[in-house]
Every structure is written in C-alpha cells, then in structure tokens.
Amino acid sequence: MATASTHTFTYKGQDKRGNKVSGEVASSSAAMAKAQLLKQGIRASNVKRKAKPLFGGGGSAKIKPMDIALFTRQMATMMKAGVPLVQSFDIVKGGSENKGIRELVGAIREDVAAGTGFAPSLRKHPKYFDELFCNLVESGEQSGALETMLDRIATYKEKTEQLKAKIKKALSYPIAVVAVAIVVTGILLVKVVPQFAETFGSFGAELPAFTLFVLHLSELAQAYWLQGIIITAASIYGFGKLKARSKTVRDASDRYILKVPIVGNIIYQSIIARFARTLSTTFAAGVPLIDALSSVAGATGNSLFENAVIRIRDEVSTGTQLNTAIANTNRFPPMLVQMTAIGEESGALDEMLSKVANYYEEAVDNLVDSLTSLLEPLIMSVLGILVGGLMIAMYLPIFQMGQVV
Secondary structure, three states: OOOOOOEEEEEEEEOOOOOEEEEEEEEOOHHHHHHHHHHOOOEEEEEEEOOOOOOOOOOOOOOOHHHHHHHHHHHHHHHHOOOOHHHHHHHHHHHOOOHHHHHHHHHHHHHHHOOOOHHHHHHOOOOOOOHHHHHHHHHHHHHOOHHHHHHHHHHHHHHHHHHHHHHHHHHHHHHHHHHHHHHHHHHHHHHHHHHHHHHHHOOOOOOOHHHHHHHHHHHHHHHHHHHHHHHHHHHHHHHHHHHHHOHHHHHHHHHHHOOOOOHHHHHHHHHHHHHHHHHHHHHHOOOOHHHHHHHHHHHOOOHHHHHHHHHHHHHHHOOOOHHHHHHHOOOOOHHHHHHHHHHHHHOOHHHHHHHHHHHHHHHHHHHHHHHHHHHHHHHHHHHHHHHHHHHHHHHHHHHHHHHHO
C-alpha cells in the first residue's frame, strides 16, 4: 500500500495561553499539520509548505537536538497510525530536508531491518541518543507499547528543548547588551576620540580631568585593542576547557551562576523543571526508581543538583521515602517535596511530578518575558550613558572655551 509522503510545513498561531508561536512541523498535508498542532495545544492561523532552498538543496548535515525531538514525534505519530516500524523509518527519512537526519535514520533503518532491536540500533549513535533515550525505548519494546513510549519521549524532548531555548534567550540577552556596549565604546575610543584629541592639541589650554581620562582610555584602546580581543577570546576558550576537565571549577561555576540576580533564579527553576519532567517520564515508563534517579542526575544540567540527586538515589536505595530524601538535600523547593509526598501516598507520582514540571516551566517562561521587558530600557540606558559620557568628555573643553570667551 502506498503511503503519503511527508513534507515540512511552517506555521504561525497561538498557544493555549494566547502567546504567538511559530515553527515547523512534518506532516503529509497542511490540514494534517493543523490537526497535529491542535493536539499540541497550538491553534495555527497560517500553515504552508516550506519551500525548498534555491541553492544547496541537499540540506544541512548538522543534527540539532530539536531534530531528534521531531524525529521521535514523527515515529510516534506513524506507529500510532499503525504504520510498521521499518516503513515508518522510510517515511520519516523521505520527508526530512536535513541530510544528516536522512543518513542517521537510514542507518537505524538498516539495522532494524536486519533484525537488530530499535534500542540497540539507537545505542550505536550515542552522540544523538543518550542512555536515558535508549533505556526508555528499550522499556517500550519490552512492554509492547513502543508507540506510547515514543510519544512520551517526544513530549519529554520537546519540553526539554523548549526549556533550553528559554534559558538561552534569558542568558543571551544580557550578553548581547554587554557585547554591544563594548563594541560601541571601542569604536568611539579607537576612531572618534582621536579626532577630538588632534583638535585639543591646538588649544594650548589645560583640559578637564574627565576629558583627560577619556583620552588616556583612547590611547590604551588604540595600542592594545588587538591584544585585548585575543586575551578575551583565549580566556573564554580556556575557561570552557577548564570547566569541562575540572570538577572543582565546574562545581564553583555552577554554584556561582545560581547566585546571579534574576538569571540565577531562572536557571534554578529550570533545573527543578528538568528534574521533575525527567523523573516523571522515566517513572511513567516503568523504570525502577533507583535506575530512574541515576538517569535524572545527569539531566539536571548542574553539578550541585547532580550530586544532590545521587544522594537522593543512595538514600532511597536504603529504604528512605523519596520525598524525605529530596527534603534532606535542602536544594529543592517545598512545593516539589509536598507534591512528591502526595504522589507517593496516592500512587500517582508521575502525574504529580508532571504538574510540578508544568508549573516551573511556565514560571521560567514568565521570568524570561519579565527579564526581556526589563532589559529593553536597560540597553538604552547603558548605551546612552556610555555614548553620552564620551561625547560630554569630548565637548566639555569646547563648552569651557565658550564660557571664557
């Protein structure tokens, strides 16, 4: 039986809270794409097939985490529709415009067609499928509910990547402000201030202290701007390498970033959301709690909380209740502890943790929006102070000469 080819559609619409959203979705038609988005809580107002690029039609070979999330969602959709596993690979591969995804899906498809299990085939590609992903797929294969498990994994991956995108947005905005301020100030000091310095040389009068200070800064910037760029780039690169190799540096960095005003709170709440989301997904999949906590430890994204989760796992393995073990770390909010206790008593731990994850994901979303609104006037203020201060320093001698005359 022939199957409809899958295409990529771009969409614009609103989510459940009325926020404007846009993105891409793979489907066989625009109508099916709208129905698929509606199931995800997105009311699409504009859905159209993505045009193929005029040049480089082979597509990018780089595989991003969101590509893996889309692949998982497509596989879940195909299998729920009753499409056999191998045929699902063919449909997903044929509908992807990413060369890397096509090659990856093709390799997995060949292994599965040759008799290798889905999970063992994924384990051959650890760069794209971590141990948690493979364990959940394996659990789905063993229980005979692979399509349900893929749906849960897809939801987990989508939520996780959306949360990461929000964190990147929160962190990139302040960094952009600092970068723009440094670039603008550097250009003024290297290119504009020297023009004024030549003019001041013919005055033959003593210059104001503020003007002299700016002129000295300009001389330093002209003499060492290249060295400054090299040292800054080397420092950033060196710190990244040191953080990757040294547990002490990584722990200190992760501890410090949680203390940064506003941004630290966003990161903290995102960690809680990831912890709750990952534990909810693994527990709902039937993974034993001890094994689930081992997987959750690495998913927190912060070494302090990773150590805390390992401590929780050790206490639970000796018979301590999960909510008590979480409370003993003194790192998790009371709400999480209370919801965990309710979940343990009612036998609905995965549902309670899912609600906690939803709450903190929404909290992160609101905090990022608030930070964006706060930084917009701050950008103008910072740039205004820097540029205005330099201009005042340059025109101050001219004003003073005018007063003398």
